Amino acid sequence: MADTLLSIRGLTKAYPGVVANDTVSFDIGKNEIHALLGENGAGKSTLVKMIFGLVKPDKGEMHLNGEPYQPGKPSDARRSGVAMVFQHFSLFDALDVAENVALGMETPPPMRDLARQIREVSETYGLPLDPYRVVGTLSAGERQRVEIIRCLLQNPRLLIMDEPTSVLTPQEVEILFRTLNKLKAEGTSILYISHKLEEIRTLCDEATILRLGKNVGTCTPREVTARQMAEMMVGSSFLTPEPKAGAKGEVLLRCEALSLPAPGAFGTPLREISLEVRAGEVLGIGGVAGNGQDELLMALSGERLAPQGAIWFKGRDVSRDGPSLRREAGLLTGPEERLGHAAAPNMSLTENAVLTAGQRKGLVKNGFINWIAAQDFADHVIAKFDVRTPGASVAARALSGGNLQKFVVGREIEQNPDVFVVNQPTWGVDAAAAAAIRQALLDLAAKGAAIICISQDLDELMEISDRFGALNEGRLSATRPVADLDVEKIGLMMGGAHDMEVAHDI
């Protein structure tokens, strides 16, 4: 085909325990903005890393302009005219823009010429940037411009952008889109990775949708609705949830119009979140990453205090209580980030066990730590949750992600909480261990605890939840029993009513 720039055939990449890409095939045309769409963990990043030469495919082939294309390292890709703007920028804060650009080029021209080129390119593409500004003083949008200009100076034929708008303000997004359209008009193809449906609809010509490492369909985003794309992303293959039996008890945790400002420049504010969860019940909270999941967990754990009257635990207002008080009362949480949030990387498993279980398991008395009891507790968690480690004295960072996850989730579950809030309990955990963690959560609920499970994995939520709600830009949809849900309704809840047909009743 004369119009095809990059053709991908049967690309496969497996990691231990997971097939990241399973015989993925698609074509990127010349002068085309091609969207790569999929949930977290669908295999988008692995795919572009193979195109950029960071990861070698196990099987499959790629053709660039009709010629075989097998980049062994990023500089090969760059030479072939493939450039990539990373999600997390690789910039040096203390150096200026021109120096940063020079460091990313194979053979940079002298600084003065380079500065002139940067000015020219930045003016041509409407990306204002002063080559002598120090990068540390730039906004996220401006930093991204540095990366884009670094790519453009090498005249790429294919520009890969990995979730470029996740750190941008709406105004910056608009500028970026103008630039990308201009590039397209000049003959550069763009592979645009995102899970923001409306963006893809306004910007992209074609879309390839990945789900669990497989290409599940191609569409022309302008011709389909965001909801149809959401359905393809979510897939219709998940098990129809069974209505869960068992009477639910009293309300243990209740949020009333919980609102909190965003914690930082790129956080999400929580907007009037109301929910309640009863004894013996599992509330599943889904939604695309970055829509307030972390913020909700921090508000419930007490890391960020909520306004008076927002969070009620067993009929008592705990909004102004810190994490220790809430933990003592029986409200435990497990954050998503394992290293640095759930566990201190350089401390041993025993020490990490003491950090959250000290009070409830009586490991601390009169300010002294009972190391024997702590060791017993850590060994107990290790044995019960099949944590693969040489022992409890090993530093947390030495464990693989999945094993550490089993440990940090197990550590909370073994404290018999009344309410357990957990974010991404099985993220990066192999299938067997994930099943064990889910079963442990269900067992905990069966013993009368209330559980809030925040997850990106819809199948998981459908499997264990009694009720389901979705976060979108810090708002929580109305929660509904999972038995009443179908793909279409979930897609709608996840997309948020505001960028869908407004009148739809869910």
Next chain:
Amino acid sequence: MDPVLLVASIMVSATPILLAALGEMVVEKSGVLNLGVEGMMITGAVMGFAIAVSSGSPLLGFAGAAVSGAVLSLAFGFLTQYLLSNQVATGLGLTLVGLGLSALIGSNYEGQRAPALGKLDIPLLGDLPVLGRMLFSHDIMVYVSLALVAAVWAFLKFTRAGLILRAVGEDHASAHALGYKVVRVRLAAIAFGGACAGMGGAYVSLVRVPQWTEGMTAGAGWIALAIVVFASWRALGVLIGAYLFGGVTVIQLNLQAAGTTVPVELLSMSPYLITIIVLVIISARGAQGAPASLGRSFHASS
């Protein structure tokens, strides 16, 4: 007293610290904190002295001092860059090793005199009325140290190698991702720092004193470390810091000789006190331009 002589002796007094601090600044710019400056200086002092005495050539002494400083620093480089040992502890160890090693080597040389390093006879400039004697009739190492300041400044600011060195010191992970050899760059910087410290030490034993006594660098290496911070990791700042410290040292010596009423102990303390005070004032303004990766170990897998 004679201002011409005062300025001239300040330049001599500042040169060892200037050399050592300049080298250490390059090392820290690459993200390595080498606290062994004192050890490398004293080793350079004894090796330079020994070589100069046995060969009769002070310039050969300086070359030998540079080489021995670099060799000693590469031991530090091997430990910290390949075996990932803690930079602070290893640097302190290097100082102790240098002090002990120099005492051992130097025991045979105590009481000997080093061959003199001749003053340069610069035509025209040296004949200027006041400036000639003040600025243009020193030995060659004074001018080498000043030229080195300019060279380091230009290297860091204008050359690609200098840019890469700064990038490595700022963010070794990003530099590695872009394909630069972090460990190799750092080893080169460490060796340069060692060579500079060695020459600085040799200047003490060959020109300033000029003879060998045990522990004769007397904390100059620590002052050099402080001056790098004082300078906010800029070459010109190192020059100013070294001359300021050298100036205070010379002035307090002159005051002692003039027999002022200020206690001698206080005067001897003053260069160090002033260094501390300036450092406190500078750090109160916040860390000024410290390389972001300073003192952090790098391993390609992490």
